Amino acid sequence: MKQVHMTHSITRRAFVATASFVTLPSLAQTARVSRAAFLAQIARPEPMEPHIFGTLAKSLRQLGHVEGRNMAIEWRFANGDVDSLPRLASDIVARTPDIVIAAGTLSAVAMRKATTTIPVIFGNVSDPVGFGLVQSFHRSGTNMTGVTSQLTVLMPKLVEVMLEAMPKASRLALLMNPQQVSHAGFVASLSPMAERRQVRLMPYKAANPQEIEQAFSAMAKDSVDAAVVPRDGLFIQQSRQIGELAMRHRLAVGGFDEELARNGALLTFGSDQHIMFRKVAEYADRVLRGAKPQDLPVEQASDYVLVVNRSVESVLRVQLPQSLLVRADKLI
Numbered sequence: 001m002k003q004v005h006m007t008h009s010i011t012r013r014a015f016v017a018t019a020s021f022v023t024l025p026s027l028a029q030t031a032r033v034s035r036a037a038f039l040a041q042i043a044r045p046e047p048m049e050p051h052i053f054g055t056l057a058k059s060l061r062q063l064g065h066v067e068g069r070n071m072a073i074e075w076r077f078a079n080g081d082v083d084s085l086p087r088l089a090s091d092i093v094a095r096t097p098d099i100v101i102a103a104g105t106l107s108a109v110a111m112r113k114a115t116t117t118i119p120v121i122f123g124n125v126s127d128p129v130g131f132g133l134v135q136s137f138h139r140s141g142t143n144m145t146g147v148t149s150q151l152t153v154l155m156p157k158l159v160e161v162m163l164e165a166m167p168k169a170s171r172l173a174l175l176m177n178p179q180q181v182s183h184a185g186f187v188a189s190l191s192p193m194a195e196r197r198q199v200r201l202m203p204y205k206a207a208n209p210q211e212i213e214q215a216f217s218a219m220a221k222d223s224v225d226a227a228v229v230p231r232d233g234l235f236i237q238q239s240r241q242i243g244e245l246a247m248r249h250r251l252a253v254g255g256f257d258e259e260l261a262r263n264g265a266l267l268t269f270g271s272d273q274h275i276m277f278r279k280v281a282e283y284a285d286r287v288l289r290g291a292k293p294q295d296l297p298v299e300q301a302s303d304y305v306l307v308v309n310r311s312v313e314s315v316l317r318v319q320l321p322q323s324l325l326v327r328a329d330k331l332i
Contacts (some may be wrong), residue, residue, distance in 0.1 A: 008240065034288050036064060037074045037092040039111060040103040041085065041233030044077040052273040053103070056123075059281030065288065075179075080234050082106055082179045089114035099287055101280060102234075104233050105182050108133055112144060119293045120144040123280035124231070124273065126151035126182035128298055137298045145293040147279045149271050149301050151182050151231055154256070156193055161269045161306065162228055162254035163197055165320050169225035169252075174203045175215055175242075177232045186230065209238055216245040229255040231270065239263050252316055261307040262332060271301035305329045 038053075045051035049058075057067065065071040076092060089110040090266040092100060100120045108122040112133050120186045125148050135141030137148075163169060172194070176183040186274045188200055194201045202224055204215035212235075219227055229242060231234050236257060243264025246253040255261070256270030280297060287293060307330045313320055325331070 035097045037097040037100045039076045039107045041078050041106050042237045045061045052277045055274045056277040056281050059278045064286040080237055085110040116143055119287045121280055121283045122146035123277050124149050134298055140294050140296055143293050145282055145296040145298055147299045158269050164324055166226045166252055167192040171200050171224045173219045173224040173227035175229045176205055177202050177207055177234055178205045179207050180232045212238055216249055221247040226252040231256040235238050258307045262310045266312045268307045272303040272305050275303045276301055
């Protein structure tokens with residue numbers, strides 16, 4: 001696959017978060033321990049090591065920042081509870097870490113509202129300029145910088161790939177999380193292409209696992225031809241559920257993250273998340289060594305991967321065009 005290069009919600013009482021903070025007082029007396037905080041919308045991955053957040057931790061170690069030796073990391077996970085993110089962000093700020101790493105748009109937005117002084121490195125943010133996280137891609141101009149997935153740019157590309165895979169599709173479902181700010185404008189931005197391709201876009205909203213199941217039942221009832229699942233913390237966390245629902249309803253699904261293809265989607269097309277979070281670690285390293293976030297550019301992801309699940313192709317009894325298969329980076 002050719003690379004595309006681009007320029008530089010529950011009550012408080014019910015909330016459960018996972019947090020761990022490692023401190024080494026004896027070591028702190030002889031060598032400074034960097035204090036970092038991490039915030040993500042999803043639940044803590046278990047195991048962590050093979051996950052993109054494990055890649056982040058490994059990359060930090062390779063750059064000389066070893067948790068338990070010269071770095072203490074407070075890991076905060078909202079377990080899919082979007083409403084808890086502002087409180088978690090405020091709690092992080094109250095602890096005055098040297099740096100914060102925010103995974104995903106909603107986590108980054110929460111940190112932006114909580115602090116304008118503590119350095120924040122973000123990863124997998126859809127539109128950092130549009131959401132007011134930075135002033136420009138060339139130079140951040142704020143306390144935040146990092147790597148953007150540019151979801152608003154990538155979403156049309158995913159839809160194009162999906163329509164190439166399903167050329168006779170005339171009814172395309174869009175699974176959208178109403179709590180995800182980056183999803184709001186998808187229908188409007190995709191409408192010109194849909195009209196040109198004579199495809200009807202059909203949005204279905206889901207903000208929790210139960211609503212995801214209801215959305216897929218509604219898609220089946222409406223006889224949609226295919227469905228696209230944009231990147232979202234909830235949808236990533238419920239990847240297995242989405243894949244199982246796709247198989248149950250014999251529905252061709254396209255998404256951004258490879259894990260979804262392994263769980264039952266027909267294909268995925270998106271930025272390599274492991275590469276992205278290695279770059280996030282590099283940004284964190286630069287800031288911990290003295291660079292100022294406001295002086296750094298925002299990097300736009302350029303490592304895109306097309307994954308096709310041939311087993312799902314067989315189950316759905318569809319025949320993908322050879323032009324698509326030869327471009328696939330992975331066939332599973």
